[in-house]
Amino acid sequence: MSFNKISFEESLATDVIAAGKCVDCGTCVAVCPFGCLEYAVEAPRLIKECKVCGICAQTCPHYKWSWSKAENFVFGRERKPEEEFGIHRRLAVAHAKDERILKSCQDGGATTALLSSALASGAIDGAIVAGNNREKPFCPIPKLATTNDEILECAGTKYFYSPNLLALSEALKQKKGSVAFVGTPCQIRAVRKMQMAGLKRHVAPLKYLIGLMCSECFMYEGLMENHVRGRLGIELGSIRKMNIKGKMLITTDAGVTAIPLAEIKQYARKSCSFCDDFSSELADISVGGLGLDGWTFAIVRTEKGEELFSNAEKAGIVKVRDASEETFALSLLQKLSKKKRQIFSTH
Ligand SMILES: Cc1cc2nc3c(=O)[nH]c(=O)nc-3n(C[C@H](O)[C@H](O)[C@H](O)COP(=O)(O)OP(=O)(O)OC[C@H]3O[C@@H](n4cnc5c(N)ncnc54)[C@H](O)[C@@H]3O)c2cc1C
Incomplete structure (x- = not known):
């Protein structure tokens, strides 16, 4: 794969970091083949002279972003104007049946149940999620969970930024073949950019992408x-x-x-004000609470998403209802998606 050769200084340092758009997702740190970048709070730092390979620029979710390219890559077409919260195949509300998940989850626990179901069936051998920081309650730490107990321990929302892509190196180190990834819209976007850039080694383990709906993260x-x-x-x-x-x-x-x-x-983190994607429109499945009580709203978008969701449904791990009657949740989803999309036209 050949890349447009541009240095970190000429690309991300100026157009993303200095412009206040860096979400600190850690993608550039994870993909730099020469180890030139170090993760730091606020923004990545150059610790060695940049070798000008251009890979960081090619994978950053905020550098030269094109919805049209990304949608064509994931879905083979662009979103129609009436698809206000992105391309999808199915809308459902779901909750986990397992009491242990229901006790620790955020909304309906469908996310944790999907991961748990996929791990039990052997469809995945790990999940990249947000773990818990023992010293700082609710401060997330990127984690590769490889057992059901670990997936369960990481349930629940932490409203602070978790650079989950940094846990990809652990999946590669442990030679995991099939991993589910849970992340915010910006992180799902970064994974899609990595796939579009053909970074085969990095993306090979990532089998399912579960995107969280997200208004913003806090400091x-x-x-x-x-x-x-x-x-x-x-x-x-x-x-x-x-x-x-x-x-x-x-x-x-x-x-x-x-x-x-x-x-x-x-x-709220300032860089979140540049985000134009509320519902993780490029994920295999998007999940959110949308004002529901005890249920997770799920947007199944791709064939892989369908496989993950219907396998959990068939295995009786989640209770599922059609979402068409959830008028409040649907209008909130449309409203929040539209509000974020408008950001796109103002920046
Ligand atoms: C910062 C943030 C803002 C959100 N804003 C909204 C919103 O405005 N509207 C809305 O409807 N929904 C929002 N959500 C999603 C919502 O809080 C739930 O995560 C979602 O409904 C799934 O619920 P669940 O019970 O199925 O998840 P659970 O079964 O509890 O699983 C949640 C999964 O998310 C992972 N996770 C938790 N925190 C983070 C994090 N910071 N980064 C990455 N992964 C994480 C966990 O490790 C776990 O795997 C937000 C989530 C986050 C992290």
Whole structure:
């Protein structure tokens, strides 16, 4: 595969990092064949002279992005205007049947159930997910989970950025053949760019892409340390669950504290304001809560997504309903997708 030879300094450093668009997904660090880049909070850093291979530019989700190219690559066609939240085959709401998943998941636990089902059937031998940081509650760490218990431990949403692509190196090191990847829209986009760039060795293990719906990620220090602990006096270790349903809801043994979204907006990551994809439109399956209580809204988009979803359904691991009657969730999905798409025309 030959690449347009451009240096990190001439491409990502200027057009992405200096422009404030770097989401810190870690893709450039993961793919640099010469180990020139180091992952750092905010943005990657050059630690060795760039060899000007151009691979980082070719795979960055914010450098020279083309929806048309990506949609043609994944679906063989472009999205029609009426496909407001992207190309899809099926819409469903689902929840896990396993009580252990229901206790630790975010919405309906369908995501964890899909991973668990695929692992049990041998369809995957691992899943890249967001693990838990023992010192900082709800601060995610990219993790390759290889057992059902590990997949279960990583259930639940952490509203902070988890550069899950960094865990790809672990999958390659462990010579995993079939891995499911869970990530935010920007990370799904990065994987698609890696596939389009023909980075065969890196993408070979990635069998299924589960994309999270995502309005934005927050900064841990601001939201958790300054606001939740500092201002509201909630001990971070006492938090059982964080969720967003119109407000941010923080559950502890003492009850639920609701924080208006306008109050926490100041802690949103600035680079998320450049994102024009709410529902992970290039994933095999997209998942979100969309205001539902105890159910996951699933958008099955590709043949692989269909395989993953229907296998879990046939195995009786998830309870599934058609989504056509979920009018509130559907209109929220349309509204949030449209709102993010508009960003595209303003930047
Ligand atoms: C930052 C963020 C913002 C979100 N915003 C919205 C929103 O605005 N509207 C909406 O409908 N849904 C949103 N979601 C998705 C929602 O919170 C649930 O993840 C989704 O509904 C799946 O629920 P579940 O019960 O099936 O997932 P679970 O079974 O609980 O599994 C969740 C999976 O996501 C992984 N994960 C958790 N946090 C992260 C992270 N930070 N990065 C990557 N992977 C992670 C977990 O490791 C786990 O594998 C957001 C998720 C994230 C991470």
